[in-house]
Amino acid sequence: MAPGEPSGAVSRSPVRIGRISGFHGVHGWVKVYSDTRPPENIFSYDPWLIDTGEGWRELKVAKHRRQGRLLLARFEGLEDRDAVTPLLNCEIAIDPAQLPPPGRDEYYWETLIGLEVVNRDGQSLGRVQGIIETGGHDVLVVAGEKERLIPFVGDxxxxxxEPEADRIRVDWDAERW
Structure with a gap:
């Protein structure tokens, strides 16, 4: 496959790991925003899948570096700014098969997005629409009749x-916030 051609070889839904946030110079370098921890871990995945809005483009990172606070990458076969212009603000993802299995009581955010949240009374509070990283504990953004923010703190x-049941069970009063 030529660099940047659409790829249909993804085994499951791609997992978002960052986005292309800007250009750096005129020789095809792009700025990368990473959702991985530490941020440099984004470069341990290969290939990247870029969501262009018209499908996934599989790209290999030819070079990467950290420059101050910036993460920079350059792709194989994309040697100038014009070649990377269509990638600006595109999501970076990977095939989930590249991820190591999570540890006990650990979950990838992608696993939690879309799960129904049910309290101890059996009331559905909505579905997980997003997750906020606060530094202390991640917080589930649950959208239902109203939006709720529920700290992701076990016990x-x-x-x-229960991903297999499409559900997260919580100790949360439906009348709380």
Whole structure:
């Protein structure tokens, strides 16, 4: 496959790991925003899948570096700014098969997005629409009749995560915030 051609070889839904946030110079370098921790881990995945809005483009990172606070990457076969212009603000993802299995009681955010959140009374509070990283604890953004922010703290608010049942069980009163 030629660099940047659409790829249909993804085994499951791609997992977002960052985005292309800007250009750096005129020789095809791009600025990368990373969702991985530490941020440099984004470069340990190969190839990247770029969501162009018209499908996934599989790209290999030819070179990468950190420059101050910036993460920079250059792709094989894309040697100038014109070649990378269509990639600006595109999401970076990978095939989930590249991810190591999570540890016990650990979950990838992608696993949690879309799960129904049910409290101890059996009431559906909505579905996980996003996750906020706060530094202390991640917070689930649950959209239902109203939006709720539920700290993702096991043994306090989270009773069980059951991806196979499409559900997260929580200790959360439906009338709370």
């Amino acid at each position: 306090v608010y989270i009773d069980a995560v």
